[in-house]
Amino acid sequence: MDTIPVWSYCQATPISPFRICAASKRFSPLESWMVTLAEVAQHAGVSASTVSYVLSGKRSISAATRERVEQSIRELGYHPNAGARALASSRSNIIALMVPLRTDMYVPVMMEIAIAVATTARTHGYDVLLLTGEEGPDAVRRVTGSGLAEAMILMDVELDDERLPLLRGTDQPSVLIGLPTSTSGLTCVDLDFAATGALCAEHLAMLGHRDIAVIGEAPAVYERHTGFAERTLDGLRSRSRELGLRVLHRPCEGGYDAMALTLARIFDERPATTGFVVQNESAVEPLLALLRQQGRAVPEDVSVLAVCPDQVAVQASVRLTSVAIPAQEMGRRAVELLVAKLDGRGTEEVVLLAPELTVRASTGPAPAAP
Amino acid sequence: MDTIPVWSYCQATPISPFRICAASKRFSPLESWMVTLAEVAQHAGVSASTVSYVLSGKRSISAATRERVEQSIRELGYHPNAGARALASSRSNIIALMVPLRTDMYVPVMMEIAIAVATTARTHGYDVLLLTGEEGPDAVRRVTGSGLAEAMILMDVELDDERLPLLRGTDQPSVLIGLPTSTSGLTCVDLDFAATGALCAEHLAMLGHRDIAVIGEAPAVYERHTGFAERTLDGLRSRSRELGLRVLHRPCEGGYDAMALTLARIFDERPATTGFVVQNESAVEPLLALLRQQGRAVPEDVSVLAVCPDQVAVQASVRLTSVAIPAQEMGRRAVELLVAKLDGRGTEEVVLLAPELTVRASTGPAPAAP
DNA sequence: GTCTCGAATCGAAGCGCTTCGACAACCTAT
DNA sequence: ATAGGTTGTCGAAGCGCTTCGATTCGAGAC
Structure with missing residues (x-):
């Protein structure tokens, strides 16, 4: 729809010899030989600054x-x-988004967050620069140093992330998606995973379960102290203690073979286990299949409670009772906090989204003790 | 091959006497401690242009x-x-990556491509701007017009994509990941999905199957004429014809309920079906579960052949014979083609990656006819 | 010893935009 | 009328970098 009548301004505006020569070399009307502010100004019969003020x-x-x-x-x-x-105003209108390089967990959630960040950013007039974790802290230095991005959002924050000192040491606004150990001087958005864990414990306790097992992310995820995994576990454990639940935690790689091993060990150690909390998308289906295979009915014999996006919960072979991971909401909120900071409103702040549990078909009353 | 950015060495931002005197002349609010070329020049006792030439x-x-x-x-x-x-050189060192907004298919593949693009781009000195499909063609205009990005990569290309005319009409280099109907004047990278389909047909035919069913992506994917889905089907169909295979194609939303319906219809219409080709990650597990449930053994009674990333194939409840989707390779090649274009080498070109079939445990000889 | 040429460096002119101070031109209130 | 504010517009000074001559200085070539 942007038809560009080249001739109209070629005739009307001999600005510089450079321009004329460039214009005469020009072929297609769609081609992007850049039109400048000065040309617009001349065409409209005003000064360049006026055009600028119209724009801003x-x-x-x-x-x-x-x-x-x-x-x-x-x-x-x-x-x-x-x-x-960017040069004249020192504002690039770009925010950087640092996504994890690893794909050992929750790719769909990451993607959903990234897309939410990108679309929300656009509604505020910003574009998003995609950084992978590969460069590590250097990426932060490079981007802040060059003024390429004027702010950044970090995902996959570890409890004691090595990028944090850099972030604290710069005046560049930033928001973390995730929650490190110390949040002083930082702005963070995350699902309240501790509350999530607690909520899981409560739900199962309320249904009468006494022995529960947590199927977690891959061991590597815990080893590098990814916040959300540990926080879920802490919340679940401490609430369980209050409620008198016994908890077994087993990290799990996901996939059938790993799950089979994990499950066997769990029933070995705690034969009375009747409740499962799963926080690993790729373990959900294997778990359900194996339980079925072993003749344990869900939810009559055992209950399964997942921490996962709603979409996963409803697509599973049993419609799963779950605590949703609000990926979009997280991305959106992160951008909004960042934009607030860039506008001078907004402060350091930790936003923890309250978990919501949806009861579906995978949890029910604990079976009567044998 | 590429010049190594010197500034990546520096660890921190020390204070210098020069900065102080320069800073007092300046009142840029945000980046008041940015070190400039001129300051480096002064510190080194050379002219600014010399520093620039050292850098470049x-x-x-x-x-x-x-x-x-x-x-x-x-x-x-x-x-x-x-x-x-960017202003002085008209080169922003940024390439735009347009990812699909929809998440109705193959999110992990998308993510893997995106990450491969980002990391490969970095090795060539480029950063990646993340655009979602939301803005549609306008995003192309905006980004090319503003010089924000000097080139772009488009994912999720439809057969007759509305962004293509714009791309053809500009002199901005671009690469598509996907294959539209007409590729004249375009550079494309994709898995050779037609060959993939043919390969599937061959594998099943070789094993003696006569009636096969294709479980495809969600109907919406076909309705908007996404290239890869249709091309797989075409390749499979035409090779099947040559080989005397009968083919039934059924799109499927994924998930258990949808799959149950689809499967029932297939066996209704073609009870003799013994081979399945699945091109929908979220349909794989449901299919396997349902077959099991119906007492059809894999691979003894029916064979299942998947088109999916290797990771999915090995994590399924049956280790799946599959044609891999080389997401990383695709992202990497796309960037390399783009960089070649930006460097003046490189041409319009269509790169189709040859499919590779890995035999695992889900396909076997067709059972003897009853 | 002069001439030429290449290597090394410098100075200055922008790149296209924002922003600040200046200034006409018009309003009110005196 | 005049002082004092608005309002709308303009000119010019950069923002930090690249790049294109121009210039200097030795080292051969003759």
Whole structure:
């Protein structure tokens, strides 16, 4: 729809010899030889600064002028040059998003967060630069140092993340998705995993279960002290203690073979186990299949409670009672907090989203003791 | 091959006397402690242009000078300003990656591609801007127009994608991951899905199967004419014809309920079906479970052949014979083609990766006809 | 000893935009 | 009328970097 009548401004605006020569070399009307602010200004018969103010709205402009300028912008197909803008204003309108390089867990959640970040950022006029964890702390230095991005969002935060000192040491706004051990001077968004764990314990306790098992993420996830995994466990354990539940925690790689081993060990050690909490998407289906195979009915004999996105819960072979992971919400909130900081409103703050448990078909009253 | 960015050495941002005097001249609010080229030049006792040439290597510099400059860069913790660079050189060193907004299919593959793109891009000195499909063609216009990104990679290309005319009409390099109907003037990377389909047909035919069923992606995927789904089907169908296989194709939403319905219909219409080709990650596990439940053994009674990443194939309840989707390779190749174009080498080109079938435990000889 | 050429360096002119101070032109209130 | 505010617009000074001559200085070539 942006038809660009090249001729109209070729005739009208001999700005510089450079321009003329470039324009005459030009072929297709769609081609992006950049139209500049100055050209728009000349076309509209105003000064460059006026056009700039029309664009930014930082000074009042008469309706007539504004209209004329906007018309010219449309006619010429003008797009402000991002580099020039960034240079002159020290604002790049880009925020960096650092996603984990590893794909040993929860890829769909990561993706959903990333997409939510990107779309929310756009509604606030920002673009998103995608950084992988590969570069590690250097990426933070590079991006802050070069002014490429004016703020950043970090995912997959470890409890004692090595990027945090850098973040604290810079005046560049940032938001973490995840919750490190110390949050002083930081802004964080996350599901309240401790409350999530507690909620799981409560639900199972309420149903009369006494022995429960937690099927966690892969051991590696715990070894590098990923916050959410440990926090879920802590919350679940401490609430369990209060409620008199016995808890067994077993990390699990996911997949059938690993799950089979894990499950065998669990029933070996605690034959009376009747409740499962699973926080590993790739372990859900294997668990259900193995239970079925062993003749344990869900939810009559054992209950299974998952911590996973709703979509996974409803697509499983048994519709799972679950605590949802609100990936989109997390991405959205992170951007909003960041934008608030960039606008000067907004503060250091920790936002913990309250967990919500949805009862579906995988949990029920504990069976009467044999 | 690529110049190594000197500034990546520096560990911190030490304070220098020069900064103080320069800073007092300046009142940029946010980046008031940015070290500039000029400051490095002054510190090293050379002119700004010399520093620039040290950085870019575009003119010869004596070893002594080079060293002095690099020393200063390190001491001052200098990072070139991205905006200024982009403005002066018209090269932003950013490539845009447009990912699909929808998450109705193959999220892990998308994520893997995205990460491969990001890491490969970094090795060539580029950063990646994350665009979602939400903005549609406008995003292309915005990004090319503003010079924000100097090139772009598009994922989730439809057969007759509305972004293609824009791409053809601009001189901005681009690479598609996927294969539209017409590729003239475009560079594309994709798995050769037609060959993939053919390969599946061959494998099952070789094993003696006569009636096969294809469990495809959700109907919506076909309705919007996503290339890979249709091409797989075409390849499979035409090779099947040659081999005398009868083919039934049923799209499927994924999940247990949808799969149960689909499967029932298939056996209704073609009771003699003994081979399945699945191209829908979320349908794999349901299919296996249902077959098991119906007393059909895999691979003795029916064979199941998947088109999916290897990781999915080995984690399933039966180790699946599969044609791999080489997500990483695709991302990597896309970037390499793009960089080649940006460097002036490289041409329009269609790269189709040859499919590779790995035999695992889910396919075997067709059972003797009853 | 002069001439030429290449290597090494510098100075200056932008790149396209934002922003600040200046200034007309018009309003009110005196 | 005049002082004092608005309002709308302009000119010019950068932002930090790249790049294109121009310049200097030795080292051969003659």
